[in-house]
Amino acid sequence: MSWQLMVGIALAGVLGTLCRWGIALLPWWGTSFPWATLAVNLLGSFCAGVFWAWAQGRLPQLLPWLPVVFVGFLGAFTTFSTCMLDSANLLLAGRPIRFLLYALLQGGGGISCVIGGILLGRWLAS
Numbered sequence: 001m002s003w004q005l006m007v008g009i010a011l012a013g014v015l016g017t018l019c020r021w022g023i024a025l026l027p028w029w030g031t032s033f034p035w036a037t038l039a040v041n042l043l044g045s046f047c048a049g050v051f052w053a054w055a056q057g058r059l060p061q062l063l064p065w066l067p068v069v070f071v072g073f074l075g076a077f078t079t080f081s082t083c084m085l086d087s088a089n090l091l092l093a094g095r096p097i098r099f100l101l102y103a104l105l106q107g108g109g110g111i112s113c114v115i116g117g118i119l120l121g122r123w124l125a126s
Helices: 003-024 035-058 060-077 080-092 096-125
Strands: none
Touching: 003 035, 003 060, 035 060, 035 080, 035 096, 080 096
């Protein structure tokens, strides 16, 4: 791995972290449901699908740099460990309906967003 790629991943990771933190600070989320974590995971899933399909179809020269986007930015932006902690906390707090809703929205919403992103990315690449 080149030092340029490592620096790119590191800088993208900083940017992804700051974007995630900024979204979590938005005042409308409330505290009764982990909306901010859900939002960044769904948005990150959608962006992963779009960028992956778009790069595959239109920007093959960027394929070696995809780790900057996926490992760096999206790896820091999306919040799987936070998602799992939020899920456990809902369950341990005796909120099984909210836990199930959250798990379904994260899993089903995430895969739906990736597929939607891939379809959009392919359309953009065509």
